[in-house]
Amino acid sequence: xxxxxxxxxxxxxxxxxxxxxxxxTVGGSLKVTDAKTTGTQFRGFEKILVGRDPKxxxxxxxxxxxVCPVSHGMAGSLALEKASGLTAPANARILxxxxxxxxxxxxxxxxxxLLAALDYVDAPAGAPWxxxxxxxxxxxxxxxxxxxxxxxxxxMRRKAHEMGAIFxxxxxxxxxxxxGGFTTKPTSAMISSFTSxxxxxxxxxxxxYVPDVQLLKSIYPDYAQIGKGPGNLMAYxxxxxxDSGSSKLFKRGLVYNTAPTSVQTLSTANIKEMVTYSWxxxxxxxxxxxxxSTVTVDPAxxxxxxxxxxxxxxxxxxxEMGPLARMWVNGxxxxxVSVMDRHMARALEAQxxxxxxxxxxxxxxxxGAVYSSFTIPNSKAGEGLTEAPRGGLGHWLSTSSSSVKAPxxxxxxxxxQIITPTCWNASPKDTNGVKGPMEQALIGTPIxxxxxxxxVLRVIHSFDPCLSCAVxxxxxxxxxxxxxxxxxx
Amino acid sequence: MKVSRRDFLKYCxxxxxxxxxxSALGPLSKALAAGGGPPIIWLSAASCTGCTFSLxxxxxGSAPVDLGDxxxxxxxxxxxxxxxxxxxxxxxxxxxxxxxGSFILAVEGxxxxxxxxxxxxLWSENGVDVTAMAAVNELAAxxxxxxCIGTCSSYGGISxxxxxxxxVKGVKALTGKTTINIPGCPPHPxxxxxxxxxxxxxxxxxxxxxxxxxxxxxxxxxxxxxRQNTAWATSPTQTGQCLINLxxxxxxxRADCPTRKWNNGVNWxxxxxxxxxxxxxxxxxxxxxxxFSTMGALPSGHDSVSTPKTTCTACHxxxxx
Numbered sequence: 001x002x003x004x005x006x007x008x009x010x011x012x013x014x015x016x017x018x019x020x021x022x023x024x025t026v027g028g029s030l031k032v033t034d035a036k037t038t039g040t041q042f043r044g045f046e047k048i049l050v051g052r053d054p055k056x057x058x059x060x061x062x063x064x065x066x067v068c069p070v071s072h073g074m075a076g077s078l079a080l081e082k083a084s085g086l087t088a089p090a091n092a093r094i095l096x097x098x099x100x101x102x103x104x105x106x107x108x109x110x111x112x113x114l115l116a117a118l119d120y121v122d123a124p125a126g127a128p129w130x131x132x133x134x135x136x137x138x139x140x141x142x143x144x145x146x147x148x149x150x151x152x153x154x155x156m157r158r159k160a161h162e163m164g165a166i167f168x169x170x171x172x173x174x175x176x177x178x179x180g181g182f183t184t185k186p187t188s189a190m191i192s193s194f195t196s197x198x199x200x201x202x203x204x205x206x207x208x209y210v211p212d213v214q215l216l217k218s219i220y221p222d223y224a225q226i227g228k229g230p231g232n233l234m235a236y237x238x239x240x241x242x243d244s245g246s247s248k249l250f251k252r253g254l255v256y257n258t259a260p261t262s263v264q265t266l267s268t269a270n271i272k273e274m275v276t277y278s279w280x281x282x283x284x285x286x287x288x289x290x291x292x293s294t295v296t297v298d299p300a301x302x303x304x305x306x307x308x309x310x311x312x313x314x315x316x317x318x319x320e321m322g323p324l325a326r327m328w329v330n331g332x333x334x335x336x337v338s339v340m341d342r343h344m345a346r347a348l349e350a351q352x353x354x355x356x357x358x359x360x361x362x363x364x365x366x367x368g369a370v371y372s373s374f375t376i377p378n379s380k381a382g383e384g385l386t387e388a389p390r391g392g393l394g395h396w397l398s399t400s401s402s403s404v405k406a407p408x409x410x411x412x413x414x415x416x417q418i419i420t421p422t423c424w425n426a427s428p429k430d431t432n433g434v435k436g437p438m439e440q441a442l443i444g445t446p447i448x449x450x451x452x453x454x455x456v457l458r459v460i461h462s463f464d465p466c467l468s469c470a471v472x473x474x475x476x477x478x479x480x481x482x483x484x485x486x487x488x489x
Numbered sequence: 490m491k492v493s494r495r496d497f498l499k500y501c502x503x504x505x506x507x508x509x510x511x512s513a514l515g516p517l518s519k520a521l522a523a524g525g526g527p528p529i530i531w532l533s534a535a536s537c538t539g540c541t542f543s544l545x546x547x548x549x550g551s552a553p554v555d556l557g558d559x560x561x562x563x564x565x566x567x568x569x570x571x572x573x574x575x576x577x578x579x580x581x582x583x584x585x586x587x588x589x590g591s592f593i594l595a596v597e598g599x600x601x602x603x604x605x606x607x608x609x610x611l612w613s614e615n616g617v618d619v620t621a622m623a624a625v626n627e628l629a630a631x632x633x634x635x636x637c638i639g640t641c642s643s644y645g646g647i648s649x650x651x652x653x654x655x656x657v658k659g660v661k662a663l664t665g666k667t668t669i670n671i672p673g674c675p676p677h678p679x680x681x682x683x684x685x686x687x688x689x690x691x692x693x694x695x696x697x698x699x700x701x702x703x704x705x706x707x708x709x710x711x712x713x714x715x716r717q718n719t720a721w722a723t724s725p726t727q728t729g730q731c732l733i734n735l736x737x738x739x740x741x742x743r744a745d746c747p748t749r750k751w752n753n754g755v756n757w758x759x760x761x762x763x764x765x766x767x768x769x770x771x772x773x774x775x776x777x778x779x780x781f782s783t784m785g786a787l788p789s790g791h792d793s794v795s796t797p798k799t800t801c802t803a804c805h806x807x808x809x810x
Contacts, residue, residue, distance in 0.1 A: 043601075048647075048652070052779065056778060065539070066537040066540065069539065129572075154555060164752075172543055175766065183763040185762060300607075371724070406782075
């Protein structure tokens with residue numbers, strides 16, 4: 001007898017995403033046999049940016065995401081600098097790294113304790129955390145140590161934002177990023193305050209965050225086998241250690257099928273965005289983002305499509321982005337690809353970043369230049385590649401020969417394309433019918449109770465998707481049981 | 490110190506000068522929550538979640554001291570997609586329980602109306618995808634009060650920037666209902682907390698013509714700016730100077746950022762030698778774009794920088810100081 005179960009919305013993620021899984025009995029137990037991820041939000045930043053002053057792209061794209069605005073500020077700055085043939089001063093590079101690092105720390109702490117941990121441990125009493133699903137939680141009373149850190153995590157996340165705002169001006173949406181460099185002129189008081197915050201965060205990461213993830217991994221060892229996906233891992237790399245960007249804390253590169261020793265060179269020319277299963281015009285299929293186009297269609301007119309996300313592919317392959325991909329490509333973590341490996345790599349990455357920041361803060365030069373003036377050229381293109389906490393982020397900009405309106409003047413944006421990490425991870429099928437990384441990771445996941453498929457949440461949350469997410473669960477054959485609210489309204 | 494409800498109301502209705510937002514707030518709001526203060530339903534429409542994570546930066550010397558205190562002890566946040574434990578039916582049930590009685594609706598993000606709202610779907614119910622447009626229309630009609638968190642839900646904001654690809658509207662433009670707007674991209678956490686506290690105390694804040702509490706948005710950024718009588722910077726390489734020539738919109742923007750500052754007071758936009766972008770304006774970001782230009786920077790009739798502020802009526806007139 002067929003049962004269709006719909007669970008919607010899935011919560012504790014940022015933005016809007018829907019995941020639909022089919023659950024069937026395989027070898028006597030329930031498993032996810034098919035999965036579809038649907039981005040259910042489109043805002044059209046790429047269209048908004050065309051014709052504007054290229055300098056404004058930094059401030060506007062920071063508003064794409066309230067959790068990773070710093071990464072958009074970084075990508076937007078780098079894209080325009082590339083197009084203008086400019087390298088920002090060393091001090092700006094270091095200050096940007098410090099603000100971006102602060103945001104990595106706040107995002108990773110937020111993700112583990114406030115978004116992901118509640119799939120495993122008891123939530124605090126009362127709204128908004130209770131009621132919640134109660135399946136397979138608290139396998140061991142030792143997990144109470146994670147619950148006990150919930151309030152600490154709220155504090156430490158806030159402090160990471162405060163640390164970033166010392167140089168960034170404020171968070172979210174830091175105003176200090178701009179093409180050409182950075183606005184804040186660092187003082188020794190700022191450096192000293194930043195350093196105090198760093199030590200406090202380091203203590204929390206070393207003594208709580210990393211041990212808490214290690215504990216969770218030991219209590220839920222089955223999740224070191226669940227949620228692998230295609231195993232293709234890609235990183236643009238981030239935290240430039242030299243002004244040219246040729247050396248980074250996290251290298252640029254990619255591996256196919258978790259190959260540990262063959263990290264390959266990444267060329268963005270191999271990136272194509274496919275839209276066969278997305279609500280965009282088929283005439284825009286298979287374009288490289290440098291020449292990309294965003295033309296929406298009414299969902300009612302494209303029945304095969306199921307997402308507002310395009311399907312980016314590298315040499316035709318779906319690629320997973322994120323802390324695990326960065327750590328793998330860099331050689332820092334190659335234990336495996338799974339739900340728990342993603343959490344572990346994220347925590348260890350936080351540790352690596354906080355330690356690196358303790359070096360960088362000593363490199364900030366009081367009185368050193370933070371900005372280089374420049375002229376925006378006509379008809380030039382630039383790409384800004386960086387990393388958000390949840391994976392690689394790319395901005396592709398080209399300038400036109402037509403001018404921005406007065407009083408700014410100068411060339412306007414001719415085209416702007418953005419590929420976010422969650423667009424890679426939560427992408428729908430491509431033109432060849434190959435599913436996206438999150439879809440592949442969901443398939444095969446064992447399910448205890450199809451009415452409360454917490455296992456699906458665990459897989460989704462391990463990617464730290466920057467989208468609100470709804471899960472639609474379907475069981476093959478039979479009449480629907482609607483778990484979503486089916487009241488009189 | 491125990492604070493009675495009457496003390497709190499007195500505090501809430503005190504003059505703008507007293508709006509430090511810190512003292513006396515906690516005990517009463519806790520009592521209200523314990524006594525069944527109205528639940529808050531927080532919808533996330535076409536948003537970036539930045540308003541929520543700005544709220545998470547709340548820190549104060551008195552209650553609610555931070556996000557944890559706010560959520561655990563102060564308010565009954567019945568529905569919030571990014572923070573709540575429940576998913577699926579349990580989540581929508583929580584919303585439906587709350588909307589069965591008196592509730593406060595908080596909306597983050599603009600409301601897309603293209604393709605019948607299908608560029609932003611919030612949940613499914615009875616097998617139907619519920620769009621942000623449908624949800625806001627339905628809940629706004631029933632809500633006791635509506636708070637628009639951020640510039641997008643207040644006026645459209647970034648998501649409605651030209652050419653407004655998804656035909657985004659603010660809540661008031663969509664529903665015709667009166668809203669209390671807390672613009673800012675993002676808004677300061679204290680602005681959100683103060684406004685919620687007013688409503689929990691049964692006080693409707695006085696609003697300006699843009700629907701903003703005058704207590705929070707009564708002064709221009711420029712009027713409180715510590716740089717208002719400094720020389721005008723000509724390059725981002727300079728520090729500590731007035732940024733009007735680089736595009737600062739502080740003369741045309743109402744907010745208390747210069748005195749309140751951000752992130753536990755560590756800094757603010759102009760403090761970082763970065764321009765005020767005018768993010769609390771109903772016309773943000775288009776009217777004053779290009780942002781890095783003097784577009785909108787100088788109100789007509791504004792005197793030169795050397796004019797003492799008390800004699801320049803452009804921003805130091807009846808509205809401020």
